[in-house]
Structure formats: structure tokens, C-alpha cells
Amino acid sequence: MSRLINHCSIGTLLVHRFVPVAVVWTMLVASATTVHAANGQLDYRILAAAKTSTMEQELNCAAQSGYRFSKVMGGETANGGQEVVIAMQKSASSSAENVSSYKLLATTKTSTMQKELQQWADAGYEYLDQTVFETAFGGKEVIVIMERRGVMPTSTSQYRLLATAKTSTMEKELKDAGKDGFLLVGFTVGATAIGGQELVSILRKN
16 A cells, blocks of 8 residues: 555646646647536646556546546656646546546557457446657657546447548548548647558547
């Protein structure tokens, strides 16, 4: 137990690291209109990590303190180099009885992401957001954040991931997925290790 507490204590130091104001402002403003605290007050925490494995640990440590995921961006910060930066938020009405748990999926191959998405959806997690991140070793990863509320699996969602370098192809594939009842929930454009510059769409059907 002490090891977990120590790790989470170390993780809180990340909120004091410098992150460009423009990045933080964009992330917070975009999410503020979708959250309504009971008393109108929200608390925020910023997490930044160069390793995706570290970020998943930090996400879950913050969740233990009542914070929930808000926004994610991958990019270069002033002091940290290439980092995944996540904004989390907590309202005064947050309950310890329904703590979130998080999965951060990261892959350089978009072809493997759909399998992972469905695997964790079957375990009760739901898609939240995505970004493209350049790792410390120079590779490109597609990052997906998933969340499960409480301890009981509740998700019954099906996921479909589309990846293509051509916008015309993406439109056609989206139309086809739409006919099957899939809703577009995530969309990014970025360089992946295998596909070069790709449009990556994630769709969900309940």
C-alpha cells in the first residue's frame, strides 16, 4: 500500500511543471462548458509525462483523489520536450463511491488499436478522447483514453477504427460506418509510424 501512496504523491508533483499557457487554456476552455458542478466550482490538475505507461499510472492516481479526465494533447512543452499533457477536473460534489479507472492505449500501428479498443470496451471501459504523440525515442503513437466508472463493467459498445491518408477515402468509409449505425466520437490527423500522415477516426455503436 505504501508503494502506491508514494507513487501517487510523486505524481502530484507533475502539476507544478511548466506547461505553455496556450495549451492549458485551450484544454480547459474546451471542457468547461460540458461540466456543471453542484456549486459552480471546479478544481483542475494538469498531468504531463514523456512515457505513456507513466501517464496511465498518473491518471489513476489522480482519479483516487476524485479527479476525472477532461482533455488530452500530445506535443512539445517548454521544459519537458515531447509529452502527453492531460487536464483533469474535480467538482465539489465528486463522490468516492464511483471513482473512475482509466486505460491509456498507445500504438504505432492503427491496425492494432481497434482490437484493443474492443477488448477494453468488453471490460466496461468507454472511449473518451485521442491524440497523436511523438515518443521520446522518435516514434509516433496514436493515444486513446478510456474510462470505467465504478467497479462493475457497464459498457456494451462496439468500436470501429478507420485510418487512411486520403480525405476522400475517409469520407466514404465514414458514410459506410454511419449506415451501420456507428457514431463518430474521435478524429485526429497525424503521422503514424506505419501509415505516414493519417486521418484516424474512431466510431462507436451502442
